[in-house]
Amino acid sequence: MKNINTTSEDILTTANRLRWELGENLHDTLTESIYQDAAGISENVVSVKDEKPRFNWDHALDLLLTSRWTGFPIMFIMLAVVFWLTISGANIPSAMISSVLIDSLYPALKDLTVSIGFPWWLSGLLVDGMYLAMAWVIGVMLPPMAIFFPLFTLLEDFGYLPRVAFNLDSLFKRAGAHGKQALTMAMGFGCNAAGVIATRVIDSPRERLIAIITNNFAICNGRWPTQILIASLFIGIMVPPALAGLVSAAAVVGIALLGVFLTFVTSWGLSRTILRGEASTFSLELPPYRPPRIWQTLYTSLIDRTLFVLWRAVVFALPAGAVIWLSANIHIDNLSLAEHFIRFTDPFAVLIGLNGVILLAYVIAIPANEIVIPTILMLTVLSLKVSGIGEGAGVMFELEDYHTYTQLFHAAGWTLLTAVNLMLFSLVHNPCSTTIYTIYKETKSIRWTAVSTFLPLIMGLVLCFLVAQFWRLFVV
Amino acid sequence: MSEALNNNCETCPVHQTTYLKKLGVNMENWDYVLALAGNPNTGKSTVFNALTGLRQHTGNWPGKTVTRAEGGFDYQQKRYKIVDLPGTYSLLSTSTDEEVARDFILFGKPDVTVVVMDATRIERNLNLTLQVLEITDRLVVCLNLMDEAKRHQLQINDRQLSRELGVPVIPASIRRGDGIKELLNAIHEVANGLYICRPHRIVSGSKPLKSAVNQLVEKIENRFPGISNARWVALRLLEGDPRIIEAVKDGELQELIQPAAQSVLT
Numbered sequence: 022m023k024n025i026n027t028t029s030e031d032i033l034t035t036a037n038r039l040r041w042e043l044g045e046n047l048h049d050t051l052t053e054s055i056y057q058d059a060a061g062i063s064e065n066v067v068s069v070k071d072e073k074p075r076f077n078w079d080h081a082l083d084l085l086l087t088s089r090w091t092g093f094p095i096m097f098i099m100l101a102v103v104f105w106l107t108i109s110g111a112n113i114p115s116a117m118i119s120s121v122l123i124d125s126l127y128p129a130l131k132d133l134t135v136s137i138g139f140p141w142w143l144s145g146l147l148v149d150g151m152y153l154a155m156a157w158v159i160g161v162m163l164p165p166m167a168i169f170f171p172l173f174t175l176l177e178d179f180g181y182l183p184r185v186a187f188n189l190d191s192l193f194k195r196a197g198a199h200g201k202q203a204l205t206m207a208m209g210f211g212c213n214a215a216g217v218i219a220t221r222v223i224d225s226p227r228e229r230l231i232a233i234i235t236n237n238f239a240i241c242n243g244r245w246p247t248q249i250l251i252a253s254l255f256i257g258i259m260v261p262p263a264l265a266g267l268v269s270a271a272a273v274v275g276i277a278l279l280g281v282f283l284t285f286v287t288s289w290g291l292s293r294t295i296l297r298g299e300a301s302t303f304s305l306e307l308p309p310y311r312p313p314r315i316w317q318t319l320y321t322s323l324i325d326r327t328l329f330v331l332w333r334a335v336v337f338a339l340p341a342g343a344v345i346w347l348s349a350n351i352h353i354d355n356l357s358l359a360e361h362f363i364r365f366t367d368p369f370a371v372l373i374g375l376n377g378v379i380l381l382a383y384v385i386a387i388p389a390n391e392i393v394i395p396t397i398l399m400l401t402v403l404s405l406k407v408s409g410i411g412e413g414a415g416v417m418f419e420l421e422d423y424h425t426y427t428q429l430f431h432a433a434g435w436t437l438l439t440a441v442n443l444m445l446f447s448l449v450h451n452p453c454s455t456t457i458y459t460i461y462k463e464t465k466s467i468r469w470t471a472v473s474t475f476l477p478l479i480m481g482l483v484l485c486f487l488v489a490q491f492w493r494l495f496v497v
Numbered sequence: 498m499s500e501a502l503n504n505n506c507e508t509c510p511v512h513q514t515t516y517l518k519k520l521g522v523n524m525e526n527w528d529y530v531l532a533l534a535g536n537p538n539t540g541k542s543t544v545f546n547a548l549t550g551l552r553q554h555t556g557n558w559p560g561k562t563v564t565r566a567e568g569g570f571d572y573q574q575k576r577y578k579i580v581d582l583p584g585t586y587s588l589l590s591t592s593t594d595e596e597v598a599r600d601f602i603l604f605g606k607p608d609v610t611v612v613v614m615d616a617t618r619i620e621r622n623l624n625l626t627l628q629v630l631e632i633t634d635r636l637v638v639c640l641n642l643m644d645e646a647k648r649h650q651l652q653i654n655d656r657q658l659s660r661e662l663g664v665p666v667i668p669a670s671i672r673r674g675d676g677i678k679e680l681l682n683a684i685h686e687v688a689n690g691l692y693i694c695r696p697h698r699i700v701s702g703s704k705p706l707k708s709a710v711n712q713l714v715e716k717i718e719n720r721f722p723g724i725s726n727a728r729w730v731a732l733r734l735l736e737g738d739p740r741i742i743e744a745v746k747d748g749e750l751q752e753l754i755q756p757a758a759q760s761v762l763t
Contacts, residue, residue, distance in 0.1 A: 027719040029745050035716060036734035036742075039709040047735055050706065052589060058699050059623035066658045067619050070650040221593055229593075308538040309617075309645070 111164035122156035154342025161391040174322040178313035194300045197292025199228035209239030213456040238280040243390035255440030337388035374442035374489030449481035519550025520569035527578035535613035537584035540641045545581040616646035631729040634696040636664040644670040663695035
């Protein structure tokens, strides 16, 4: 009985010694022997009937969808159709939800709090602040998510998404990132928090971090409304009315593509600086196409994704609503906190082609980007002291028609530059707090969470600054 | 007479599936833990849903199940907790999902591991099956998508596969409900020690490697008497797998031996 007292330490030192003796290619040898065994067994077990194979649908579809020539156009068309369905299909249910939550329920709640004798500040904080922010988030966010996620899941079920990853792989590889980042980016167009969670499919930690940090460049649901509204107000009106819809849609798509471009550039930059390394190879099975199960998909994507993401957004929107209301209603020296902030930051904001109102809206709207436009409106009215528009200090609202919007914005000194930079800043700024929290949960690192938060913010400020300077030099 | 007939019925596996109680997320007081492993796109989640009655999202996308899902069912008066692991092609590299799957099969001490294989891609699927078989010898193979294999004119000798691997192999098309009762019965047999697996071992390479493995195996078995996967642990140590080194260092491996030791006794 030798070695009776083998210790753990003993095992490990022996293993260390043997590892050096065996040399480097142990991993390959092992992998090879597994493959050999698998091949041997499979040969004994599987046989093919001697029959001519039928026409292979999978193969024919793959030739079309992953072809060098048709792959990319088909991909753009598919994604464009998904976005178009989402944007145009969401309008009607959005309006319906808004009419229930904001037009009917909001005054009723307000009356209720008054009738049971709440002090003005409490009913203001609860109803005007928190309830209204929550109603906004639900009204703006729920319909597009309820359309986008099921559509996305149907494509996923059908087997199209792995083909997208296959198509984009070479581009991502050139940027030093992982091909599966194409999938997480596509998820990000729905919701960045969901996109960040989806990066779990990426194996290497380095490439996963790149995917997490750059996910923010995919415009999420909450930012589409801002893009669409501003594009219609300022860019659509520069062309004849017949073309307005098309041109403003093109502007929004342009911003989305700029986001994709920034994803590649930033990935490239990161993989050559703080996240240096080679792109790892990965085996992506192109799974067989399967007919998607429509009802099951609708059910699960509503439960799994839509309600889950919505719930988190609501949780973050409630305190934001309180902050908005408080900032407009706490006065120091006869000016509300919001007005102080706007006056203080305005010189800097003008330097980067924005204004103090927009900056404050982005600070307040960190919890949920969908309340940016209502907050901007409320703050603009507050700072202009326009009478006859809006609902009162700290109350978010939306205007009836585009014409009133335009008048209000022009009164507040907005120009085309302000609009362009707002669109750019909406694309390139810090992620919302839900996403930041998710990044922290996923990376377990304050450092990477900070990088993911501040890198896009700094990029956005620099981008806006450059655009503003060039604009003032050459355009105006 | 009628009693004898009743007895016959109760021992017949066909009768017993009517006693499959899908318990959904109710997993209290389980008798056995069941791990569900397999490549992506083999229908793992479909198997999970068929057994638990849950509707976990099944998706045609590698990496769908990124965290593990859990559910429960009751079969032949035993309660099973079933854990759906992320779909992976291998357990060798260190991606998050492979680590989750590997760690659970090793440290989660499942009583039975079901590997779901795609019958149309046996060779590729075997890579994972063989690796799981190195870690645990309480395994059932569910050879899923047999209907697709038929459609692709493939003939599969499942008995031969069972002989080669040394574990039960159940041909199935879970989507259509074919093979569920046979699968349940095989799980029952392996969990209760009625079927003793004789797992296939991977033949690994060169002489120096073999001698290195043997040296380590001897030490490992000496330090952790009763360990069933010393060879696999040895290979992981030679590769310098930090998680396994940790487990050897703090003696965590010792805790993993218990269920296997129990099954030898009964």
